[in-house]
Amino acid sequence: MTTPSSSRAAESRSPEVVLGVGGGIAAYKACEVLRRLTESGHLVRVVPTASALRFVGSATFEALSGRPVHTDVFTDVPEVPHVRLGQTADLVVVAPATADLIAKAANGLADDLLTNTLLTARCPVLLVPAMHTEMWEHPATRANVATLRARGVVVAEPASGRLTGADTGRGRLPDPAEIVELARLLLARRDALPRDLDGRRVLISAGGTREPLDPVRFLGNRSSGRQGYALARVAAQRGAEVTLVAANADLPDPAGVHVVRVGSAAELRAQMLRLADESDVVVMSAAVADFRPVNRAEHKMKKGAADPDALELTRNPDILVELVAGRRPGVVVVGFAAETGDVSGDVLHHGREKLRRKGCDLLVLNEVGEGRAFETEDNEGWLLYADGREQTLPRAAKSELASMVWDGVSALLHA
Template identity: 75%
Template sequence: MAERPRVVLGVGGGIAAYKACEVLRGLTESGHDVRVVPTAAALKFVGAATFEALSGHPVHTDVFTEVPEVQHVRVGQEADLVLVVPATADLLAKAAHGVADDLLTNTLLMARCPVVFFPAMHTEMWEHPATRDNVALLRSRGVVVTEPDSGRLTGKDTGKGRLADPREIVDLAKLLLAKPNALPRDLEGVRVVVSAGGTREPLDPVRFLGNRSSGKQGYALARVAAQRGAEVTLVAAHTAALPDPAGAHVVSVSTAAELQVAMEDAAAEADVVVMAAAVADFRPAERAECKIKKQGDGSAPTVTLTRNPDILAGLAQRRRPGQILVGFAAETGDEHGSVLDHGRIKLKRKGVDLLVLNAVGEGRAFEVDENTGWLLSPSGLEQRIPLGAKSELAATVWDAVAELVRAQGRRQ
């Protein structure tokens, strides 16, 4: 791969084409060399000058421009990744059946790197048997066709078929550049519940006890699981700054008590439960009805705390036969042992099938885009997870979960 990863950004002729500009900016600003290849219809929504200004490359749609450069061959050959944003029903059909009538469709035939389609169309078009057959055919060839989002479409229509958030598209693009095989469809039919974010325990109407969790790791887990075919419920605590993962059902909560109820409800029918949220260990024993005022004598009020329930331990006690349980542990070393020592103890105490162990501290794990740690299991697995994007860690976790799912299938 080149020092600057070479990405081809194909743009289909749909109203969501304007969002391709945000994807383009996100990729170029993070150091990628992006060549935009739109269809002629796409240029009716966004002009070539916009794509050229943002990418720094000329934009063409046909195979008869710059013929000596053999663009219809070179563009696909030299790419490290090809994205199609948005992928219309027409483009999916052409790609599935090998139609090559412009520069983009020629590029799709020439590419030997990962190719990813991000669909965007009305719900009826996405659900039409022809489109579903085309998607299945592309996936059978190893092409990644992502699940679209649900929400507002054009006009007054809403439903499944909305283009994924540009930030999610950029994140998945980076994941596939780092791990080209990160999104196999190996979780089809698997019901997954993931928790994310950090709970807040009210002290008074203004203040709360909380933690530094941003929810980014839990969202990455939900995003990758949905794109690997799982049916995903995401229970999220205070993650408003993050785009909902396409294909996931999001349940919003605030306190540890609310998180416990939501997770127990969702886990009742789940095949895999991942507890990635950072739960406040303690909450004020009493919540003040009015804002606690400063004392005139300069003294500070005394706040009595009580323990919150151990949600992960409770899920382990209630788990259904065959249910896979994954926990997260944020640890620091101390005089009693290293981070890994504490992780081994927690693995035994929690009764989980997999434990993701993170060493935490300033600039590590919380409120950052990268993560590292260990993946532990009762069988003795102690896999070191190298520092990388949180989506890469998520893919590593789902690789291990998928192996457990396959093992269960072999035993049945």
């Protein structure tokens, strides 16, 4: 039987998140952010601005959070909410963060409950901007964002796409699932999103290549692209200019990332070699087919009565080796290896051998199998350095593992 005291003890173990909602048209997306946070076990207190309530009413936020919504400093005065909310939170997320709200936060203004909470918070703070492109690019907004980042506030990069009315451009609120992923990352590692990749150009491959047999069939693999997308997402939020070459990944584009879509190993190779010369970091996380059919049928192959001919295969080029051989001085190259143990050695043995053969600076080694690495939400493995260092990557969400990989890359870049 659950007692009130045991319920409170269970509640106390759940992260306390303050979800601030600014007064922009994207306020309706905060409802999905709230739903995802509460369904994953977070205790969420919604603090909307007065303008936000013109877009979404308090009843909606209260129904989704199961907790009362306060909007001003004069409600529940004995509880001192303008101080307590910030003091007790494990994370403060503001989505959408309007240009006005960002300006107030940068200048220390506190004229409502949300801005008071931002002043008292000593936990990680994540501001997720949403505004028209002209407002995001205005020198005043850029200066305010720089001020907040210098103080340790995480100001996310906005997405590009449809804005209010017929306008399109940069300034769109990122997908709610991406906002929640960033929130979980900061709860797991409060220092996961430093701006240590500012000015760096990063090229990442992701997904799994498909080698066509005929117009409807192909040779492929089980890679979902989630790990590569997580690497791209985290790199962009750490300040990098990111290009993601995505092979057959059915995932939304990460905010602030330029995505190039490919299908086969040959297409991926062409794009990676073309873009590598413009990059400071190259990450080969895509699962590239080792072989392709020698001949592709022009028409769908019929089953017929006879047994099919043997399928003749030829080896695909080793893209990672080519990238290492052709890189400019100072470029960091990261490889990925999906391995299983066998009679000749365990996973680490094969990973070390692959690092030696490929010649990259870092190798992310994953042990694959049922429920491991491919098509999962989390990941684990090892980070192997060319100088012989090895780091265990404990089982965690793929975004968290991505942040650990970027810690290693950043250390090499700054060395």
